Amino acid sequence: MKGISIKDIATQAGVSPTTVSFVLNGKAKEKRISEHVSRKIQKIAAKLKYRPNQLARGLRTGKTKTIGLIVEDIANSFFASVAKVVEDEADKYGYKVLYGSTEDNVEKAKGLLEVLRYRQVDGYIITPTKHLDKEIELLKDTNKPVVLMDRYFPNVSSHYVIVDNYGGAYAATSHLVNQGYKKIAIVTTTSDQIQMKDRFDGFAAALKDHGVTFNKTVVKKIPFEMDRAALAQEIIKYLQSVKGLDAIFFATNYLGIYGIESIRSLGLRIGVDIGVVSFDDLDLFRLHSPSITCIAQPIQEMGRQIVGLLMKELNHSSSTSQHVVLTPELMIRESSSRQINAKIPVMLR
Amino acid sequence: MKGISIKDIATQAGVSPTTVSFVLNGKAKEKRISEHVSRKIQKIAAKLKYRPNQLARGLRTGKTKTIGLIVEDIANSFFASVAKVVEDEADKYGYKVLYGSTEDNVEKAKGLLEVLRYRQVDGYIITPTKHLDKEIELLKDTNKPVVLMDRYFPNVSSHYVIVDNYGGAYAATSHLVNQGYKKIAIVTTTSDQIQMKDRFDGFAAALKDHGVTFNKTVVKKIPFEMDRAALAQEIIKYLQSVKGLDAIFFATNYLGIYGIESIRSLGLRIGVDIGVVSFDDLDLFRLHSPSITCIAQPIQEMGRQIVGLLMKELNHSSSTSQHVVLTPELMIRESSSRQINAKIPVMLR
């Protein structure tokens, strides 16, 4: 990499590297460099297509203009979409993004944090896994801003951007109740992280507030690590085991996807035999027949807020933690429209 | 960032930074450092949790252990899935990934290349846009390995990993013909890039080989930049304008998604009124009713080959360009099963 350096420009312009650095960093006026010299340097730099070596600059200033983005799974539509917005927004400020997926595995997450740290990223956007609270605490000591997304730790003071998971789940569940569903189940993950807990609590509160059955039989938890085939089997087994179920709330997108597949493989008609609502909006949910009612997260807005917050912190870190809670939108579709579809009311089993 | 440096270790161990560097880089034996000293240094490094500053190392060695990944759109399921595999594979070799989306825009692509270059990435994985051939040529002069993916430039010698687009399209189209469809259209992009051209050629060849109508009326090209709503409208207009159409081949995933939506909004029954095949496999295609026949790309294998090739080049660049062409798989589903669905044969219009 014998790129052209500040020295080359200095030689050609007949000045010192110092002067070149000042001019190229927009400090010409401040440092009272003459118009003449300044212009000459600019011209030479342009002609030589000079690009500052970010490593050298980073080594000297401690700023790499890079942010680390840790998601659960970059292949998951929700996270991929957020990553796209983060990329676009970060670009506006001249930042690039280094990404990594945790697979909801603490060890992978710790590994990622360590790598990002010794890569000297300027700031972090993190979708934390469980048990990552101590690491997040430690990160703060490095004086690099951290913004959590999708979830956070109630016991750790930090910036975060999330959606109102409780409210979203409450609205979706209430909607099911209002549509006349009587025995509503939740299929969620075994994770006790805040975003899943809030969704669960919103679900439970809605059932209780409306006087609808809420007990262990309407709760099914499935571990994240379970592979896709086993997961579908697990949902099938659950659906077969509980009597009188007439609606299901899937607490996250991939459970919705495999849940739909399971329901169909049992020959049940979504929206007729069984109502369905899922968290997250996907092309699949919109185009499925029947279309799937869901709780859509405002991804654009999330990405903008996340990067905006990080950039603000990068400039002058505030002492108080910023908490941004966005409102998700209930997209009412056919899968929960009992009145319309169920000309003949049908009960599962 | 007053992290702990090699100097700190040297001081504590009572040796020079040089010795520490040798030991920590596994050159203890080669440099004949005594077992005793070596062990002491290791122990101190571990205790202090020493992490080499990658910037400093990079500045000195010219290696950043970072690769640049340029895709069309990280939010697109295909590219997001590839990104996941690339991340996992690169990690095995100790590399991190810096990503960027081109939106199929040359200027954005050039911008990304420039940023990655002055960030000193060690190698590039690029999904090129049109007119990016000169830039790719120039990149080669930097002596950093480049692997193209999804597409390439016939006039530029380079490494690449793609699927057999011609074969995939040929197989899908032949399948439609064999199912009894008589007037088959292709909906593709206006791009004349090789992957789209190959798909188009495979489609055209299959029609000709089977003696099925092939003329301008069965070809619809849509620009990438068109926004989603306009795109759906465009497809609707096309479907209404051409008479007797009984099947469509969508040449890429997002066209398939919006195409399905358009067909349905016209009240046409997929698999009955009109056969459908799309490139790429998605949850949506598998779970749609009827399920959508598609050409699935071997994403895992692609990612592995891409990174494998790049790593090989990183170690010792070969003089000849490596071309990997993977075989996609035709997933036959309901949307193209005329015999089964069409109890009463129906013609569009």
Add this chain to the structure above:
DNA sequence: CTGAAAGCGCTTACAG
């Protein structure tokens, strides 16, 4: 108005 010099944290050719 401009420059010499130090230093960011490494690696490595050279010397002993």
Add this chain to the structure above:
DNA sequence: CTGAAAGCGCTTACAG
């Protein structure tokens, strides 16, 4: 068997 020194390409406090 080990170390002093140079240098990667920048930035910036200091000096004039």
